[in-house]
Amino acid sequence: MTPADLVEIELIKQLKYRYMRLLDQKGWDEMEALFSADAEAAYSGGKYAFSGPDAILEFFRKAMGRTSFLSSHRVHQPEIRLTSATTATGIWALEDRVIDTERNITIQGAAFYDDEYVKLKGEWRIRRTGYSRTFEEVCPRDGKSPPILTASFWGTAGRSDLPAPGS
Amino acid sequence: MTPADLVEIELIKQLKYRYMRLLDQKGWDEMEALFSADAEAAYSGGKYAFSGPDAILEFFRKAMGRTSFLSSHRVHQPEIRLTSATTATGIWALEDRVIDTERNITIQGAAFYDDEYVKLKGEWRIRRTGYSRTFEEVCPRDGKSPPILTASFWGTAGRSDLPAPGS
Amino acid sequence: MTPADLVEIELIKQLKYRYMRLLDQKGWDEMEALFSADAEAAYSGGKYAFSGPDAILEFFRKAMGRTSFLSSHRVHQPEIRLTSATTATGIWALEDRVIDTERNITIQGAAFYDDEYVKLKGEWRIRRTGYSRTFEEVCPRDGKSPPILTASFWGTAGRSDLPAPGS
Numbered sequence: 001m002t003p004a005d006l007v008e009i010e011l012i013k014q015l016k017y018r019y020m021r022l023l024d025q026k027g028w029d030e031m032e033a034l035f036s037a038d039a040e041a042a043y044s045g046g047k048y049a050f051s052g053p054d055a056i057l058e059f060f061r062k063a064m065g066r067t068s069f070l071s072s073h074r075v076h077q078p079e080i081r082l083t084s085a086t087t088a089t090g091i092w093a094l095e096d097r098v099i100d101t102e103r104n105i106t107i108q109g110a111a112f113y114d115d116e117y118v119k120l121k122g123e124w125r126i127r128r129t130g131y132s133r134t135f136e137e138v139c140p141r142d143g144k145s146p147p148i149l150t151a152s153f154w155g156t157a158g159r160s161d162l163p164a165p166g167s
Numbered sequence: 168m169t170p171a172d173l174v175e176i177e178l179i180k181q182l183k184y185r186y187m188r189l190l191d192q193k194g195w196d197e198m199e200a201l202f203s204a205d206a207e208a209a210y211s212g213g214k215y216a217f218s219g220p221d222a223i224l225e226f227f228r229k230a231m232g233r234t235s236f237l238s239s240h241r242v243h244q245p246e247i248r249l250t251s252a253t254t255a256t257g258i259w260a261l262e263d264r265v266i267d268t269e270r271n272i273t274i275q276g277a278a279f280y281d282d283e284y285v286k287l288k289g290e291w292r293i294r295r296t297g298y299s300r301t302f303e304e305v306c307p308r309d310g311k312s313p314p315i316l317t318a319s320f321w322g323t324a325g326r327s328d329l330p331a332p333g334s
Numbered sequence: 335m336t337p338a339d340l341v342e343i344e345l346i347k348q349l350k351y352r353y354m355r356l357l358d359q360k361g362w363d364e365m366e367a368l369f370s371a372d373a374e375a376a377y378s379g380g381k382y383a384f385s386g387p388d389a390i391l392e393f394f395r396k397a398m399g400r401t402s403f404l405s406s407h408r409v410h411q412p413e414i415r416l417t418s419a420t421t422a423t424g425i426w427a428l429e430d431r432v433i434d435t436e437r438n439i440t441i442q443g444a445a446f447y448d449d450e451y452v453k454l455k456g457e458w459r460i461r462r463t464g465y466s467r468t469f470e471e472v473c474p475r476d477g478k479s480p481p482i483l484t485a486s487f488w489g490t491a492g493r494s495d496l497p498a499p500g501s
Contacts, residue, residue: 003170003337006344010173017244021260021279024301025320067321070302072277074243074262076408077351093355095262095408095429097277099302101316110406110431112355134358135404135433143313146477149435153359154401170337177340184411188427188446191468192487234488237469239444241410241429262429264444266469268483310480 008124009080012088012117015124016075024071026064028057035126036118042130044111044151045159049130063164068102075113086119087127094131099141107162109136109151132158175291176247179255179284182291183242191238193231195224202293203285209297211278211318212325216297230331235269242280253286261298266308274329276303276318299325342458343414346422346451349458350409358405360398362391369460370452376464378445378485379492383464397498402436409447420453421461428465433475441496443470443485466492 015034022031035053042049048063050056064071079091092113099106116128136151151160182201189198202220209216215230217223231238246258259280266273283295303318318327349368356365369387376383382397384390398405413425426447433440450462470485485494 001341001344003173003341006173006337006340007168007170009344010168010176014246017246017258017260020244021246021258024260024277025279067319070316070319072260072262072301074241074260074277074408076243076410077354079348079351079355091355093351093358093406093408095406099304099316106314110358110408112359134406137433141313143311144477146475147440149404149433152401152404170340173340174335174337177335177343181413184413184425184427187411188413188425191427191444192446234486237444237483237486239427239429239468241408241427241444243410266471266483273481308480310478 005082008082008088008119009078012080012090012124013078015117015126016078016090016092016115019126020073020075023060023064023073026067028061028065031060032057036120039126040128040130042128044136045132045157046130047159048164066102068100070099070101072097088117088124090115090117104141106139106141107136107150108139109160110134111136111158133160134158136160136162138162172249175249175255175286176245179247179257179291180245182284182293183245183257183259183282186293187240187242190227190231190240193234195228195232198227199224203287206293207295207297209295211303211327212299212323213297214326215331233269235267237266237268239264255284255291257282257284271308273306273308274303274317275306276327277301278303278325300327301325303327303329305329339416342416342422342453343412346414346424346458347412349451349460350412350424350426350449353460354407354409357394357398357407360401362395362399365394366391370454373460374462374464376462378470378494379466379490380464381493382498400436402434404433404435406431422451422458424449424451438475440473440475441470441484442473443494444468445470445492467494468492470494470496472496 019034041056073096075092077093082088094111097108111131111133113131118127133151134153137147137149139147150162186201208223240263242259244260249255261278264275278298278300280298285294300318301320304314306314317329353368375390407430409426411427416422428445431442445465445467447465452461467485468487471481471483473481484496
């Protein structure tokens with residue numbers, strides 16, 4: 001690892017940080033430029049899988065577009081590896097919480113992302129992204145119902161049992 | 168971005184990390200040196216706004232000084248931009264949780280910081296800091312009352328509806 | 335701080351990130367290589383203290399080995415200081431959550447790590463690690479019992495009052 005490598009790693013981190021922020025700010029139009037044209041996504045252990053930026057963004061707009069869907073997705077612990085001058089992989093730890101005031105629930109969980117990045121015309125883009133859940137739970141916001149475990153790495157292979165948001 | 172830029176970025180990150188740690192350790196005296204003399208703060212969508220390190224620290228001592236106010240403020244996803252040799256901006260994602268054993272509540276939320284930094288005599292300082300809430304909720308610690316949403320980016324312009332702590 | 339220093343700091347961060355990930359993935363065999371032979375651990379304000387990788391890993395296997403023990407440990411805000419060409423210290427902020435489906439509880443808390451690292455044959459290793467709690471609480475997953483505060487920095491010197499996991 002060289003100081004020049006660190007510049008690439010920092011640029012990849014900032015790409016991911018912009019993506020995570022736009023997710024919670026519902027900045028779908030701005031987000032499109034962060035993907036390569038051949039981008040693939042496989043969220044929640046592959047439950048939500050999409051090919052191409054259009055399909056990924058359609059999913060986000062439908063599943064997370066409502067302003068009653070208040071989300072916080074935070075990534076941690078980047079293990080970025082440069083695999084060539086224009087390709088890289090990244091593992092990240094995710095913690096996310098969603099307050100859905102329409103359905104009166106909180107969804108919270110933990111996961112690990114496995115990503116691939118590609119540098120196109122001098123700009124890093126997301127080529128492949130996705131995560132598997134360590135756990136996920138749904139907490140009714142009624143002050144009396146217990147939380148329900150909806151995913152675990154060992155029990156559901158990292159996939160959520162929840163009905164798809166927006167479905 | 169050059170390797171030399173990364174050194175400045177790392178120094179700015181460590182400044183912010185020291186600030187966040189001292190917040191939760193109640194290290195008010197040590198914190199003073201992290202601000203420039205003309206520092207401005209605007210927390211919770213501008214609800215808590217202060218000019219100068221003295222006013223900022225007076226707020227912290229009053230609002231967060233009690234040892235029954237147990238806080239965890241964690242910043243993520245730094246998008247640091249050097250705007251000159253001695254100025255920089257930073258966007259950060261915040262997750263915070265407070266257990267207040269005196270009021271028997273938990274306060275938890277998510278936000279984005281917008282900061283400005285300035286390098287004075289070779290040391291980076293915080294010149295402007297503040298955040299807007301994506302959401303905030305208060306959870307009574309009685310095992311029966313539901314959580315109450317007290318802020319949202321779209322509903323309250325990122326400001327908290329909670330009475331000021333210490334008021 | 336120089337660009338070359340940043341390379342060492344990044345390598346230390348990636349060591350810590352691998353350690354945190356393996357903790358939640360239960361990758362005990364892989365984890366062993368991250369410690370120096372003389373590694374010391376003192377978790378939860380020194381409540382859980384061990385000498386040598388074997389003792390540390392035995393603790394993890396026993397306390398966290400069950401797949402009904404679903405954990406998320408996330409570190410933030412690294413203040414890494416290189417103290418020589420082959421030694422370094424690190425302060426980190428921890429947020430952790432455990433869903434224990436066997437005991438039907440959630441344990442969650444916040445802490446600060448104090449670490450030491452050593453470079454041996456070109457590889458950074460963990461020589462000393464440990465944390466003190468800012469707070470810790472246990473939340474019964476029954477929808478009716480209130481959370482119980484089990485540690486605080488000011489009330490219990492950062493140690494947990496909980497019975498040892500696996501005990």
